Amino acid sequence: MLSYPTVRTSLIFLTIALVGLLFADIAITANNPWRDLGNFFLGVLTPNFFSSEGLLTALLRTVAFAFVGVTVGAICGFLLALVYRFLPVRIFCAFIRAIHELFWALIFLQFFGFHPLTGVLAIAIPYSGIFAKVYSEILEEADPEPGRLLPPGTGTIAAFLYTKIPDCWVQLRTYTAYRLECGLRSSAILGFVGLPTLGFYLETSFSQGMYSDAGAMLILFYVLIATIPLWVKPKLLPVYILGAPFFLGDGLPIVWGNVERFFTQDIVPSPLRDDEGLSGLLPWLNELMIEQALPGIWNTVILTQIALVATGILALLAFPLISNHFGGPIRRTSGHVFLVIARSTPEYILAYILLQLWGPSMLPAVVALALHNGGIIGHLIGRQTNTIRLRSDAPHGFNRYGWELVPRIYRAFLAFLFYRWEIIMRETAILGILGIYTLGFYVDSAIQSIRFDQAMVLILITAMLNIGVDILGRFIRRKLALQTMPTC
Known part of the structure; x- marks a missing residue:
């Protein structure tokens, strides 16, 4: 009951x-939502996979941004998980994961522009906070018994590697795989702010009423997600991780002066920039x-x-x-x-x-x-x-x-x-x-x-x-x- x-x-x-x-x-x-909805479903049933020469490139970049962003996020998140018991670390992780990937992308676009670093950091930063939280909870639930069986004098790092990691490895691997699927979704929607992933071509197709093109992109995305167990194999992960940065594309050179101006001037409240003080x-x-x-x-x-x-x-x-x-x-x-x-x-x-x-x-x-x-x-x-x-x-x-x-x-x-x-x-x-x-x-x-x-x-x-x-x-x-x- x-x-x-x-x-x-x-x-x-x-x-x-x-x-x-x-x-x-x-x-x-x-004006006529049911007609538009019918046209959309007709486009899904009659997809046009040969509409855009950049579709395959967008698909590859969607995967590349996901792999690089999730990999960086997992590494940083694991390091943060080791010190997650400290309150300042928990507050920091809660803050960075509370801001959506698109908000991070909008921030980085202002000084990095359409550079691959924008997309990578937009995924990696919030995912670091998420990984830190979940990894720390998984590690806390590890069985303490193996640690008691270690010989006296065993170092902290050795004890961690030989007891907690083997006990938690399946959970860590499973959650990381789930986050990769989430990373593919995050990577796709980065196209809506202009990055060259699948979302960019999807928005373009919809805005022009090309529903068959949009249907093809959605189907490719579903196939990509559904077949993850088939193409994401442990033995192939090093190949994907090392090769993904080469498929991120090129961007204009970063002007570090714009980065400095953004943090020292642009985001400073205008009354403080204008020397109005608290009164303004x-x-x-x-x-x-x-x-x-x-x-x-x-x-x-x-x-x-x-x-x-x-x-x-x-x-x-x-x-x-x-x-x-x-x-x-x-x-x-x-x-x-x-x-x-x-x-x-x-x-x-x-x-x-x-x-x-x-x-x-x-x-x-x-x-x-x-x-x-x-x-x-x-x-x-x-x-x-x-x-x-x-x-x-x-x-x-x-x-x-x-x-x-x-x-x-x-x-x-x-x-x-x-x-x-x-x-x-x-x-x-x-x-x-x-x-x-x-x-x-x-x-x-x-x-x-x-x-x-x-x-x-x-x-x-x-x-x-x-x-x-x-x-x-x-x-x-x-x-x-x-x-x-x-x-x-």
């Missing part, structure tokens, strides 16, 4: 989302908060809460699609295909496609966030139900779903959902670049207007908001005695 605290918490979040709908801009504003800084901050930060925070929180609940509902509806307790092999295979597509497509790409088809509002963002995150949680919960053994006289149909399975997996479901909460918040903020009035919209507007000082303040606010949600999610998981780090 479900406990009272879990039911009460679920109802509280459901109520918040329903109230949020009263303030949300949920509408389809396109406080009104500047007050105007920024009232006109941009507070509206952005309000819309970001509303959209996040609606998307969080929509994600939960979709996950609960989706897990029977792959559960052995429902349907036959054909239905489960179809369910697997649907969930693979849903969780493999980055939220940003989903939202971009739906915005082109339905027009600008929060609805495309809610659907995109729910489909991607609901696909992930539905897949994990569905796999978990396959380990549950029901008695021979267990009910069938909806009674099996509602009375046998949901009560058994609901706590794990909530653990996954609250673990994804901070991730949904990060994505919600960045979706503002597409024209939705979240914090990302105001960040992008400030950058386009060459007001980098305002953009940096808004990015800092975004990071603090994400950190706050992460802390709140951890608190709720502890109060409900859920898994602090759900097993993926």
Whole structure:
């Protein structure tokens, strides 16, 4: 049976989302959305794989940016994990992972331009913070018994290499492989800010109404993700890692004077640059908060809460699609295909496609966030139900779903959902670049207007908001005695 605290918490979040709908801009504003949607699906069914000479190059660069960014992030994250117990390190890691890859890319574009270093650092920096957090938790859970069996006088480094690493190697390798898949998604969406990855050609095709070209790019991306176990082999990893930098492409030479000016002048609040002091800084901050930060925070929180609940509902509806307790092999295979597509497509790409088809509002963002995150949680919960053994006289149909399975997996479901909460918040903020009035919209507007000082303040606010949600999610998981780090 479900406990009272879990039911009460679920109802509280459901109520918040329903109230949020009263303030949300949920509408389809396109003139003929169903015709556009039909044209899009027709383009997917009739893909044009020979439309662009640069398509293969974009695919290779998408893979190259992912490998280099994830490799650098994993190395830095592992080193940070070794000292993660220190509070300043935890704060630093929480800060860098709270800023989305696209925000990092927008920052580096201002002084590195369209240089490969922009894309590599945009992936590596937030991934370093993520790797540090997860690697440290994996290492903390290592069995201490092998360490007690070492002979006296064994050095710390030797003890670490001979005890903790072998015990944690499978978990470290599995999570790193998962992060590589995430890195491919991050690399693809970097094209939306101008880097030569798959997202650049996808945006170009959509903006010109070439749906068959866009369909071909999406199919190639799905094939790339789905075949990772086939082409990412341990023996080939050194080849990929050493060869990837040569496929990043070339960029204009970095002008280090621009880097210096960015950090010493551009991001310094304009009242301080103009020697107005605190008397000018406080009104500047007050105007920024009232006109941009507070509206952005309000819309970001509303959209996040609606998307969080929509994600939960979709996950609960989706897990029977792959559960052995429902349907036959054909239905489960179809369910697997649907969930693979849903969780493999980055939220940003989903939202971009739906915005082109339905027009600008929060609805495309809610659907995109729910489909991607609901696909992930539905897949994990569905796999978990396959380990549950029901008695021979267990009910069938909806009674099996509602009375046998949901009560058994609901706590794990909530653990996954609250673990994804901070991730949904990060994505919600960045979706503002597409024209939705979240914090990302105001960040992008400030950058386009060459007001980098305002953009940096808004990015800092975004990071603090994400950190706050992460802390709140951890608190709720502890109060409900859920898994602090759900097993993926």
